[in-house]
Amino acid sequence: MTDPTPTLDLGPQARIVARLAEGVTDEQLTDGTPCPEYEVRHLLGHLAGLCAAFRDAGRRNFGATTDTSPDAALPDLGPGWSEGLPVALGELAEAWRDPAAWTGMTRAGGVDLPGEAAGAVAAGELVIHGWDLARATRQDYAPDPAALEAAHAFLLAAAAEPGRDGGEGVFGPVVPVPSDAPLLDRTVGLSGRDPGWTPRN
Secondary structure, eight states: OOOOOOOOOOHHHHHHHHHHHHTOOGGGTTSBOSSTTOBHHHHHHHHHHHHHHHHHHHHTOOSHHHHSOTTSSOOOOOTTHHHHHHHHHHHHHHHTTSGGGGSSEEEETTEEEEHHHHHHHHHHHHHHHHHHHHHHTTOOOOOOHHHHHHHHHHHHHHHTSTTOOSSBOSSSBOOOOOTTSOHHHHHHHHTTOOTTOOOOO
């Protein structure tokens, strides 16, 4: 019999995001991003925070990292972020290589949820924020196909949850995208972003 636990290796997508972060220049840290309230520095700070939160969610190491809402404060970069972020991304991926991370209940952002759902959220965060970072800093972006599939499935299911009107996603109103558009564009639209977004500067 095969293991029914639905696992996904987050390592390839984590490495893609790490490479994007390495390509960010100091001059770009105050540039805008597809997240209206975030500059690049805030986006990178958010990535560092979500890495810690979902690492500890996977390990069931509950505390400040898993219990604090991501909206509690505007994230920002800490000292040594350029060395620390790739490490944090690697730790996140490693935590979710344990099949036990995908079972039972866990907590992230102060919300209790099944491990399977938390892993899907982590994949979505890495895929969407990878796109955010790539667009904001004018870098090429091709997400890991498995992570992209997981992110799309999660966002599509979330938009169809009871209580949503079909036009409301996890992160805001869904942006309509043609059904024959690339999967990345459709996933970005489900996250409430315009796939055609480009930096103003």
